[in-house]
Amino acid sequence: xxxxxxxxxxxxxxxxxxxxxxxxxxxxxxxxxxxxxxxxxxxxxxxxxxxxxxxxxxxxxxxxxxxxxxxxxxxxxxxxxxxxxxxxxxxxxxxxxxxxxxxxxxxxxxxxxxxxxxxxxxxxxxxxxxxxxxxxxxxxxxxxxxxxxxxxxxxxxxxxxxxxxxxxxxxxxxxxxxxxxxxxxxxxxxxxxxxxxxxxxxxxxxxxxxxxxxxxxxxxxxxxxxxxxxxxxxxxxxxxxxxxxxxxxxxxxxxxxxxxxxxxxxxxx
Numbered sequence: 001x002x003x004x005x006x007x008x009x010x011x012x013x014x015x016x017x018x019x020x021x022x023x024x025x026x027x028x029x030x031x032x033x034x035x036x037x038x039x040x041x042x043x044x045x046x047x048x049x050x051x052x053x054x055x056x057x058x059x060x061x062x063x064x065x066x067x068x069x070x071x072x073x074x075x076x077x078x079x080x081x082x083x084x085x086x087x088x089x090x091x092x093x094x095x096x097x098x099x100x101x102x103x104x105x106x107x108x109x110x111x112x113x114x115x116x117x118x119x120x121x122x123x124x125x126x127x128x129x130x131x132x133x134x135x136x137x138x139x140x141x142x143x144x145x146x147x148x149x150x151x152x153x154x155x156x157x158x159x160x161x162x163x164x165x166x167x168x169x170x171x172x173x174x175x176x177x178x179x180x181x182x183x184x185x186x187x188x189x190x191x192x193x194x195x196x197x198x199x200x201x202x203x204x205x206x207x208x209x210x211x212x213x214x215x216x217x218x219x220x221x222x223x224x225x226x227x228x229x230x231x232x233x234x235x236x237x238x239x240x241x242x243x244x245x246x247x248x249x250x251x252x253x254x255x256x257x258x259x260x261x262x263x264x265x266x267x268x269x
Contacts, residue, residue, distance in 0.1 A: 003110055005251060007183045008096045011128060012172045017161060018091045018128070018136040021079040025058070051075075054229050055238035077242070079127070079137060088139055088161050094176060095128035097168075098135065100245070102126035108167050125163025140164035211262035233259060 002009045051060050057073035079101075081087070099106040104122035125137050142159040149155060217228040217236060230236045237255045244250045249258075 001183070002099070003106065003113070004253075005100070006186075007175065008179045009099070009109070010094050010096050010174050010176050010179070011168045012094050012174050013091050013128075013168075014172075015090045015092060017088050017139040017141065017164075019086060019088055019139050019161070020082045021127070021135050021137045022082050023077055024080045025075055026078045026080070027075045052229060055235060055242050059229075079135065086161075091128075091130075091136060094174060095130055095136065096176075096179075098127040098129055100251075101135075105167060112170060122165050123163070125165070126167070138164045140166060207258075207262040210258065214259060214263065 001007045051058055053059075054073075056077045058075035060074050097105065099109070102122055102124070105126045110116070125139070128136050128138065130136065139161045140163075141161045144156045144158050146154060146156050214233065214236065217230050218232065219227050221227060230239065237252055237259075240250055240255060241252060249255075
């Protein structure tokens with residue numbers, strides 16, 4: 001239930017260093033001509049023109065682009081400390097684990113259930129949220145290092161904090177009562193509305209609409225120009241998750257299954 005996103009998993013923390021973060025636009029300042037961002041056999045070009053967002057990335061258009069030129073992103077959405085001083089606080093109590101914000105943490109939990117491997121290390125850390133919805137990045141720090149000054153004095157140098165790659169002790173995992181009750185209510189509502197499910201004909205109509213929209217977004221004009229900024233189906237899914245994550249049915253796994261089913265029926269016709 002946790003892995004599939006039906007019920008949140010929480011962590012009873014005790015004196016855990018963490019940093020309050022929020023999502024921010026991170027600019028990379030690529031205004032200077034850079035050869036690496038275009039074909040190697042061409043002269044460097046400078047980014048000018050409009051800017052548009054595609055999923056988690058922003059792109060800058062170039063007035064002199066030709067077929068084959070590759071335009072790289074120059075900004076992205078990421079999690080950054082709320083305070084400029086990057087204040088480290090120590091959190092206590094129950095916090096929800098934000099599994100969708102760290103694939104490594106989700107894979108690690110899955111490996112505990114299946115005794116299999118996976119992407120079990122994260123360099124960006126992992127996140128939790130409190131009762132008010134504030135997002136926290138879990139931090140860690142190496143032991144202080146000792147060094148000797150030229151005059152022979154022994155001193156300690158404090159190591160900086162960094163995003164933690166040490167996952168919680170499974171013995172500290174808990175389910176919150178409110179989350180259990182919310183899941184029970186969701187199940188009860190599902191049972192009550194099961195008889196009102198749409199019929200096969202209406203369902204196929206919706207699938208055809210989905211497949212048609214995908215075909216339109218990923219297609220090209222008679223002149224060979226893309227009809228949208230989305231290069232493939234994965235980009236469409238990333239865009240939906242970036243703007244509508246958390247809404248019912250808007251998960252990577254669900255979208256992939258629905259898109260695949262829609263395209264199968266659409267192609268068969």
